[in-house]
Amino acid sequence: xxxxxxxxxxxxxxxxxxxxxxxxxxxxxxxxxxxxxxxxxxxxxxxxxxxxxxxxxxxxxxxxxxxxxxxxxxxxxxxxxxxxxxxxxxxxxxxxxxxxxxxxxxxxxxxxxxxxxxxxxxxxxxxxxxxxxxxxxxxxxxxxxxxxxxxxxxxxxxxxxxxxxxxxxxxxxxxxxxxxxxxxxxxxxxxxxxxxxxxxxxxxxxxxxxxxxxxxxxxxxxxxxxxxxxxxxxxxxxxxxxxxxxxxxxxxxxxxxxxxxxxxxxxxxxxxxxxxxxxxxxxxxxxxxxxxxxxxxxxxxxxxxxxxxxxxxxxxxxxxxxxxxxxxxxxxxxxxxxxxxxxxxxxxxxxxxxxxxxxxxxxxxxxxxxxxxxxxxxxxxxxxxxxxxxxxxxxxxxxxxxxxxxxxxxxxxxxxxxxxxxxx
Amino acid sequence: xxxxxxxxxxxxxxxxxxxxxxxxxxxxxxxxxxxxxxxxxxxxxxxxxxxxxxxxxxxxxxxxxxxxxxxxxxxxxxxxxxxxxxxxxxxxxxxxxxxxxxxxxxxxxxxxxxxxxxxxxxxxxxxxxxxxxxxxxxxxxxxxxxxxxxxxxxxxxxxxxxxxxxxxxxxxxxxxxxxxxxxxxxxxxxxxxxxxxxxxxxxxxxxxxxxxxxxxxxxxxxxxxxxxxxxxxxxxxxxxxxxxxxxxxxxxxxxxxxxxxxxxxxxxxxxxxxxxxxxxxxxxxxxxxxxxxxxxxxxxxxxxxxxxxxxxxxxxxxxxxxxxxxxxxxxxxxxxxxxxxxxxxxxxxxxxxxxxxxx
Numbered sequence: 184x185x186x187x188x189x190x191x192x193x194x195x196x197x198x199x200x201x202x203x204x205x206x207x208x209x210x211x212x213x214x215x216x217x218x219x220x221x222x223x224x225x226x227x228x229x230x231x232x233x234x235x236x237x238x239x240x241x242x243x244x245x246x247x248x249x250x251x252x253x254x255x256x257x258x259x260x261x262x263x264x265x266x267x268x269x270x271x272x273x274x275x276x277x278x279x280x281x282x283x284x285x286x287x288x289x290x291x292x293x294x295x296x297x298x299x300x301x302x303x304x305x306x307x308x309x310x311x312x313x314x315x316x317x318x319x320x321x322x323x324x325x326x327x328x329x330x331x332x333x334x335x336x337x338x339x340x341x342x343x344x345x346x347x348x349x350x351x352x353x354x355x356x357x358x359x360x361x362x363x364x365x366x367x368x369x370x371x372x373x374x375x376x377x378x379x380x381x382x383x384x385x386x387x388x389x390x391x392x393x394x395x396x397x398x399x400x401x402x403x404x405x406x407x408x409x410x411x412x413x414x415x416x417x418x419x420x421x422x423x424x425x426x427x428x429x430x431x432x433x434x435x436x437x438x439x440x441x442x443x444x445x446x447x448x449x450x451x452x453x454x455x456x457x458x459x460x461x462x463x464x465x466x467x468x469x470x471x472x473x474x475x476x477x478x479x480x481x482x483x484x485x486x487x488x489x490x491x492x493x494x495x496x497x498x499x500x501x502x503x504x505x506x507x508x509x510x511x512x513x514x515x516x517x518x519x520x521x522x523x524x525x526x527x528x529x530x531x532x533x534x535x536x537x538x539x540x541x542x543x544x545x546x547x548x549x550x551x552x553x554x555x556x557x558x559x560x561x562x563x564x565x566x567x568x569x570x571x572x573x574x575x576x577x578x579x580x581x582x583x584x585x586x587x588x589x590x591x592x593x594x595x596x597x598x599x600x601x602x603x604x605x606x607x
Numbered sequence: 608x609x610x611x612x613x614x615x616x617x618x619x620x621x622x623x624x625x626x627x628x629x630x631x632x633x634x635x636x637x638x639x640x641x642x643x644x645x646x647x648x649x650x651x652x653x654x655x656x657x658x659x660x661x662x663x664x665x666x667x668x669x670x671x672x673x674x675x676x677x678x679x680x681x682x683x684x685x686x687x688x689x690x691x692x693x694x695x696x697x698x699x700x701x702x703x704x705x706x707x708x709x710x711x712x713x714x715x716x717x718x719x720x721x722x723x724x725x726x727x728x729x730x731x732x733x734x735x736x737x738x739x740x741x742x743x744x745x746x747x748x749x750x751x752x753x754x755x756x757x758x759x760x761x762x763x764x765x766x767x768x769x770x771x772x773x774x775x776x777x778x779x780x781x782x783x784x785x786x787x788x789x790x791x792x793x794x795x796x797x798x799x800x801x802x803x804x805x806x807x808x809x810x811x812x813x814x815x816x817x818x819x820x821x822x823x824x825x826x827x828x829x830x831x832x833x834x835x836x837x838x839x840x841x842x843x844x845x846x847x848x849x850x851x852x853x854x855x856x857x858x859x860x861x862x863x864x865x866x867x868x869x870x871x872x873x874x875x876x877x878x879x880x881x882x883x884x885x886x887x888x889x890x891x892x893x894x895x896x897x898x899x900x901x902x903x904x905x906x907x908x909x910x911x912x913x914x915x916x917x918x919x920x921x922x923x924x925x926x927x928x929x930x931x932x933x934x935x936x937x938x939x940x941x942x943x944x945x946x947x948x949x950x951x952x953x954x955x956x957x958x959x960x961x962x963x964x965x966x
Contacts, residue, residue, distance in 0.1 A: 246923050284919040289778065289873045291915075294645070298916065301641045315777040319871045322781050326791040340703050378767055379776035384703050407764065408776075603703060 236279045237272075237533055239264065239523075240299035242310030242320075247287025248408075248434070253312045255464060255507070256334055256516035257282070260309045262502050263520035273524045274531065281305055289319035296320040300329040306533035307332065307523050309516060314338060314380050321346065330535045332519035335512045336459065336481070338384035339592040340603065342560040345535075347542065349515040349522065349554075351482050352562055354591040357385055359567045360457055360480035361392050361429070363582055368455045369426025370398045375416065375440070376431035378405040385431050385459070388594070388603060395599030401425050406432070411439035417447045420454070430458040437461055441473040451476030457569075462510035463577065471576040481511040482565040483551030484578040492550035508576075509550070518549040522556060522563070553587060562590030631804045635797045644868055647800045649908045651864040653901040654810045656888045658857030660900035663889060665818050666850050667830030668747070672755030673858045673885050675762045676730035678877030680859025681866045682766075682773070683729060686713060687722035688782035688790075688866065689774075699781070704771035713772075719786055726863040727856045734855030738848035745844075747833070759879050766874040778873025785867065796868075803864045807901070810857055814897050817853070826850055891933045893940030903940060 241260055243253035264278045272278060281303045283295040292311065299305045300323070307330040311317045314337050324331045324345040331343075336351040364372075372393055376382025386403060393400055401423040404416050413436075420428065432440055437458070444456070457478040463485050466474055485496055485508055495517065499509050522545060527533055530541035543558030555564040564587035570578030594600035631650070635643055655677055662668040689698045690713065697709060715721045737758065741751055766773045773779075788795050817823050828836040829843045836843055866872050875881070885904075892903015910929065914922035937944050 245919055282919045284915050284922065286915065288875060289780075290869050290871050290876065293780075293869060293871055294648075294912070295915075297641055297644065302639070313776075315873060318777045318780050319873070322870050338703075340699075380700070380770060380774075383770050383775065387703060387705060405768075407767065 234276075236277045237274070237527075238279050238281050238303055238305045239520075240296075240303065240305040240308035240310065241280050241282045242285055242292065242295055242299060242308055243312065244287040244316075245282075245284040249285075249287040249312055249316075251468075252464065252512070253285075255510070255513050256312065258503055259499065259509075259513040259517040260334075260520050262499060263517045266498070267520065267524050273527050274533075278524075285310065285316060289313075289315045292316040293319045293323050296323045296329070296331070297327070300324070300327045306330070306527070307535075307538070309334070309519055309523075311335070312512070317341075317346070328535055330523075330538065332516075332523060334516035334519050336515075338381045339388075339594065340384065342562070342592050344539070344561070346561060347519065347522070347556070348560075348562045348590070348592075349519040350512060351565055351567070352590050352592040353385065353388055354594055354596070355482060355565045355567055355588050356459060356480050357388060358392060358594070358597070359584065359588070360459070360569060361389055361398070362396065363480075363569055364427050364429075364455065364457060365393075365396055365398050367582075371401050371423075371425045371427065372398055373401055373420055373423055373425035373428045373454075374403040374431075375420075375428055376405050377408050377410075377433040377436060379408060379433070382431035382433070386429075388600065389429060391599045391603065392597070395597075406436060408434060408436070410436050413440045413443045414447075416440075417443055417449070421447070421449070425454060428454055428456040430456050431460060432458070433460045437465060438469045441469055441477070445473045451478075462512070463508040464510045464513075466572060466576045467508065471572065471574060474572045475574055477572050478581070479570050479572070479578065481568055481570065481578075483509075483511045483514040483549075484568065484570050484580060485509045486570075486577050486580065487551055487568070489548075489550060489552055491548050495550040511551075514550050518547060518551075518554060521549070522547055522554075526556075555587065557590050560590060560592055562592055564589055628804075628808060631807075632801065635800060640793055640796060643800055644796060645909075645912060646905075647796075647803045647868045648865060649905045650803045650807045651861045651868065652885075652888065652904040652908055654807055654861035654864070655858045655885050656892065656900040656904035657807075657810050657814050657897055658854035658861075659885055659889045660894060660897060661814055661817065661826075661857075662850055662854045663886065664895035664900065665823060665830065666826045666847060668847060668851060669749075669752045669886065670755045670851070670854070671752050671879070671882050671886060672758045673855070674877040674879075674882030675759055676734060676855035676858035677862040677865070677881075677885070678762070678766075678872065678874070679730045679733065680726040680862030681872040681876065682779065682862075683716070683722050683726035683859070684863040684866045685779035685782070685872045686716040687719055688785060689779050690717050691785065692781060692783040698774075700774045700777065700779075701771055704775075706771045710772055723863065727859045730859035730862075731852045731856035735848055735852040738844075738851045742844040742847040742851075747847075755882075756879060759877065759882055763874045763878050766877070773874070776874060778871055778876075779866075780871035780873075782866075782870055790867070790870065799864075799867050803868070806860060806864060810860070811897060811901065814857075817850075818897070822846070887930060889940075891930065891940055893942030895939075896942050899940050899942030902942065906941070 241257055243257040244250050245254060245257065261280060264280050267273060268277050281299060283299060285292040285295060296308060299308050309332045311320060311333045312335050317333050320331060321343050325343060329345060331346045332349060333346055334349050336356050339353040374386045374389060376386060382405065390400055402419060402425065404419065455478060457480060459480055461469065461479050462481060496509050500507055522542065525545055525547060526538045526542035529545065530537040542556050545556045547554050552566045557564060566584055566587050568583040569581045571581050573579050594603065634646060638646065655673060659670065659673055662670060697706065741754060746754065767776055782790055784790055825836065825841055825846050829846055833843050888904040888907050889900045891907055892901070893899020911926055914925045918925065933941065
């Protein structure tokens with residue numbers, strides 16, 4: 184009897200924690216009044232060439248560990264859809280977002296992608312954040328000839344004919360950042376990252392680049408996602424005496440790492456830390472006091488000085504609240520919707536092959552500057568920017584490329600990267 | 608037991624099974640490819656639920672680590688599929704993780720038969736080994752449950768850390784064909800669906816045979832009074848090890864089918880939350896009844912899929928509320944409610960009732 188109670192209590196605790204998890208992720212208030220319909224009704228509603236609306240899928244994690252990042256991108260995409268609708272829609276038709284929750288779970292991303300394409304018959308899907316979610320969706324989009332717009336910087340070495348990548352590939356973020364650091368901050372690098380595919384692959388690339396460009400790696404560490412005790416690693420860093428820490432930690436770990444780094448008395452003056460996964464949104468979470476003076480490499484900051492960005496930031500804050508900030512993936516999600524809409528207008532149809540053809544060489548003046556779709560690999564030309572965290576939680580741009588950089592996901596333009604492609 | 612009379616209730620049940628099997632086999636006729644794919648996945652989950660029910664409902668061993676066994680089966684099949692998709696080249700993730708040639712333990716997975724055998728044998732043997740060190744030392748109840756959680760954490764950390772060999776957090780995906788036929792063709796999908804139905808029915812029959820046999824009686828005896836069973840002369844450890852191993856093997860089988868339908872396996876599918884979810888399917892469907900466990904897995908996953916589509920912002924509330932309601936008001940699960948409404952209690956069921964309260 185006693186044990187029965189124990190099990191029931193255990194189950195009850197689990198059930199309640201699931202409810203609480205549900206409460207925690209109720210953040211996606213959306214201005215575009217999305218319809219989220221189940222399969223039966225939408226199949227009847229259609230969405231083909233004859234109807235006066237076009238359905239587009241939005242597939243981000245609205246629950247689970249990734250929700251904190253992905254909800255903002257989902258919000259930006261809905262904002263772009265609303266703006267496009269207000270301006271008359273695409274091909275004279277209104278866009279209707281069909282929203283699904285990827286739930287921070289890769290097989291769920293695959294399942295929902297399949298549902299959006301085959302059940303809802305959406306014209307395109309905007310979605311994903313983690314590389315894992317993209318890798319899970321990729322076979323589905325290729326099998327059903329769907330179209331995915333993926334908005335986050337990633338580790339490269341991929342170019343699916345059914346995906347458009349509006350975030351940076353490595354030669355638009357990591358590679359130029361390493362070169363800049365070698366010139367301006369020092370030769371001795373310490374590589375620190377979360378233990379998953381992006382940091383490991385990124386560091387693989389950085390190691391090759393350091394060898395080729397005269398840098399030196401004095402240490403390499405990986406910690407599990409969500410790891411919070413960095414005292415040992417900071418001790419190792421102090422012993423190795425790097426001039427630069429290249430940080431590919433993701434999520435909560437950054438809070439612990441930067442705080443403990445500061446507690447250990449290491450400031451941005453002593454060792455430069457450059458992060459590739461810390462943007463405005465994350466600064467709010469980590470705390471500006473421990474981040475001030477450290478660097479990041481992105482293609483867009485809220486402070487990026489373009490006309491389009493002033494309107495974008497104002498509209499985003501008007502729609503979702505003054506305390507919200509914009510960041511690189513948010514901008515990439517926003518321009519993805521515009522790029523797709525422009526390609527559809529040019530093609531005169533939502534047909535995937537026609538849209539892909541029309542998208543080649545398409546230009547758009549986004550908040551982060553002019554972008555151009557590279558027809559060869561469906562990535563986009565982007566301006567690389569190195570920024571320094573300021574006391575107000577915003578970035579000051581220290582350096583930027585003079586013009587948008589051509590995407591090179593397989594790093595074919597770099598001799599030292601030849602060995603990375605052996606598997607492909 | 609030997610002389611079964613066909614009471615009206617038995618006839619209803621037999622008709623029910625026949626109708627359900629016929630419906631499952633004919634589902635491809637009236638379901639879209641997408642729905643069929645979902646159903647196939649749910650049926651694979653039902654196989655795990657059957658195995659879990661065998662150890663939890665019938666033997667009183669609560670495993671919160673079945674995600675690992677499920678995952679091992681899934682990885683075994685995924686390794687075969689990945690090698691088939693890569694052809695003569697190295698699987699993509701090995702290339703960008705710095706490997707230049709195929710690790711030795713990947714080589715045998717080029718054979719489908721080997722992979723399929725390993726998909727069941729690996730989890731079964733792992734469970735046997737774990738069972739040997741725990742049950743023999745009379746570690747049971749909550750302590751055993753905690754050990755299974757430890758197994759989950761160890762395995763997930765290992766799979767995430769060894770990116771070059773396991774694909775890391777991404778897991779294994781990007782498959783193209785199985786035994787030379789493309790996975791994307793509707794014919795293949797239908798065939799895989801039917802194989803899953805057969806596997807589920809086979810697992811059901813196996814579990815039913817086990818629980819109805821003398822073996823099953825000993826299991827229940829162990830559940831209701833391990834020491835008494837020992838004093839009568841049975842060695843509970845042997846039975847626990849065996850049934851735990853069978854349960855793990857079934858989870859492995861389900862994992863293989865899951866990969867064939869879903870096309871991806873990641874370490875998170877083995878992690879703590881999915882492992883607990885598996886137990887919830889059984890708890891909510893009805894512990895101690897095979898059909899309840901299977902239905903629980905199918906219906907809960909269906910509900911999860913439907914809720915999340917209809918209410919992408921709030922679906923977790925609904926699912927959570929469902930869990931709370933069932934756990935608080937229906938301790939015997941949904942099937943328990945059904946049984947109470949439908950049939951008046953019979954002698955045999957009364958016995959079941961007694962044994963349940965003793966768990």
